[in-house]
Amino acid sequence: MELRSNFPAHSAHAITRRAQWVSLGIDPADMQRPKVAIVNTSNDLAACFAHLDDVVGVLKEELRGLGMLPFEIRTTAPSDFITNAGRGGRYILSARDLITNDVEAMVEGAQLDAMICLSSCDKTTPAHLMAAGRLNVPTVIVPCGYQRSGLAEGGEADVEEIFLKAAQQAMTGEVDESLNALADGAIRSPGVCSGLATANSMHMAAEALGMAVTGSAPVRALSERMWDSVRRSARALADLVERDVRPRDIITAGSVTNAVRTMLAVGGSINTVKHLQAVAAESGVDVDVWEAYRVLGRETPTLCSIRPNGADLIEDLEDAGGAATILRELLPLLDGAQRTVDGRTLAENTAAARPGDGAVIRDLDHPFSTDPSIVVLRGSLAETGAVVKRPIPDPGPHRFRGPAKVFHSREEGVAAVVENKIQAGDVAIIRGIGVVGGPAMGMISAFIFALDGRGLASEVAVVTDGQMSGLVNHGIGVGEVSPEAAGGGALGLVEDGDLIEIDLQEGRIDLLVDPDELAARPPYTPPEEDETPGYLDQYRATVQPLACGAILRPRADVTSGGAR
Incomplete structure (x- = not known):
């Protein structure tokens, strides 16, 4: 197949690249293979990312077995609970676009052929989707799972409870001696926050968009289901490269609208509004996501009630079928003809999903609510x-x-x-x-x-x-x-x-x-501000309004996707 990464054999790019790669132990005979970026948002700061290096090792083995040449690249990796300490939490949203630019610099700079993105905490999934839409090379998003929580394992708290209680303690100034013990047992494995907050919401949105393999969200981190989706994602990427199917073939007005419907049906995070608008804008899709939420919210029943919306746990949602079952029940309201990274349409994927159990996941005729979530x-x-x-x-x-x-x-x-x-x-x-x-x-x-x-x-x-x-x-x-x-x-x-x-x-x-x-x-x-100049000043100078997803562009630029 024709690959952009395969430079003419005697060109300076090819020869100097060979010098680097042979020194890394890469066989020159493999240098003509499709070159894949494994986008790893890993660091030692938070549980969200602690398992991603293990995922990289498995993906490298799988991709090599599929005839591809994988390269791990790393990017910025914010965690709301850790990197919210500086500048009043302003490095959180701004890091989303920094990740997108990190990916561009590495993948475009090296002229790699495809990406498989390890999506974990809140801003990584939208950033990976934005980068996919911008660069338009074959891409699969891998939701890397949620953490085991104390609340789900007989304890008294998960991270949501700790967040609430710590904020209340800070407000009253009254020290709760039991809070440290609760915090010590709240998170019991790597992975994103349990509950239907932004991370799990965006993992499900990626599946609804068609950019993650079916049945991959929500999923327990390091579970057999997660490892199965990791391996299926590698196979899906190889197929996308072979058939030259790119993100802009999958991220369309129809698939974005499907994702909006899905977020309304599950009661996802409000942060999905601006993130999906940003994904549309970076993908060149002219759709008003805000208006879609406003209108479709009055037409889309809520089919589950997961913490913090209700009493059911994220584990209950996964065990009841997760996003695949939600999409099956929601299919009459969706565009089932939309393509997915599995190589099938959304409707074909949902045909294999099991129906809702009527308790955790309900059908359209017996929803939890008909009010917009x-x-x-x-x-x-x-x-x-x-x-x-x-x-x-x-x-x-x-x-x-x-x-x-x-x-x-x-x-x-x-x-x-x-x-x-x-x-x-x-x-x-x-x-x-x-x-x-x-x-x-x-x-x-x-x-x-x-x-x-x-x-x-x-x-x-x-x-x-x-x-x-x-x-x-x-x-x-x-x-x-x-x-x-x-x-x-x-x-x-x-x-x-x-x-x-x-x-x-x-x-x-x-x-x-x-x-x-x-x-x-x-x-x-x-x-008046008294802060040392830095990245946030560059962000302020280039950020577009929320109507365009708060993406970064020169102010004179008129974005096509989402502009109003």
Whole structure:
């Protein structure tokens, strides 16, 4: 087959590459084989990645046996619980695009022929999908599984419980002597967070997109099912290379819409909205993911109720059939003709999946809820969108109207909770922490947990241009308001006491202030910063709005995918 990596035999590229590779023990006879990047987001900082080096070894053996020449490459690898310590968590979202660029630099620089990406923590899966769409070389995403948790093995806590309790302790200042013991038993193996937060949501989204082999998500890390999907992924990649099937043949408007439907059906993380928009944009697919969530949310029943949405565990979802069974039950609402990395259509894949058990995974006629699990709002306070996560089933409230109390950081908001300056009926605004203002979106989960600790989570609405963890699901929390305050959005003009109305059923969020009065107010001015210049400044200078998935492009560039 014709491969871009096979340079003319006597060219400088071929000869100097041979010098490098022979010194690494590679047989010159193998140098004409398809060259595959094993994209490894591994480091020693978090359990999310601790097993990926073992996966690399198995993949190398499998790929060599399939007649391919594998090369491990490494990239940035953020973990929300570890790399959120610096700059208010702003290295989390920004690392997604850094991973994408890392992959480009290595795969394009070396002119490799294909990629197999070991996707683990929250930002790695969207980054790998974005890189696949951008580079458009044959690619398979390998979801590398979730960790064993204390809660699933007779203990009292998983990482979600630790996250909540630690935030509450920080808010009250009262030391809970039992918390360290709980933390020591919460995570019992490598893998991503248990529960249906961003990592497991994006693993399932990759399968729904057709970019991961069927039956690969969610999966217990290091289980026989995970190893089976690893080996099947290697075989799938060899077939893609042989047939020259590329990501842009698979990532289409139809497959992105399938992924949106799937996230709505499982009650996935709200972070999937911006990530799927980014994947569409990098793949050159002109689809408005925000609008798809807004419209399809009212047409897509919720078929499971997994923590943090409900009582069932992620293990229950896997044992009931996982994403493959969800897709089977959801098929009447999907585009079953979409291609997948398995070499079959989505409909052909789902025919082999087992049906829902009626308990953990229900059918379309007997869902857990017909209310949207992810609600996209628009209105005078969020002209291009904002997003809300809802519990399953949703007890309400579905409408909220109250006076604004404005804060300019998570810490300022938490201090107001501690000092009892926020009352039931208020709408707490935390602004200036969006993709530009943050930059890279500040995380306000600690503020919501502080409200929860005061018993106010269902009594106070929260509105921010920042983001919330995929584990957060308390009260009415409106995140990722766009346009953001620093981008000239109405959020930057809100003053204390302004009335704000949120209507989840109508999908609206409005600032109830006369337009002439708003026009007379001074524009939003971000607070002064005292930080050493670095990557986040480069991010701020090139990040596009959330409407385009917050991908990085020169500001004058008009992106084709997702632009509105």
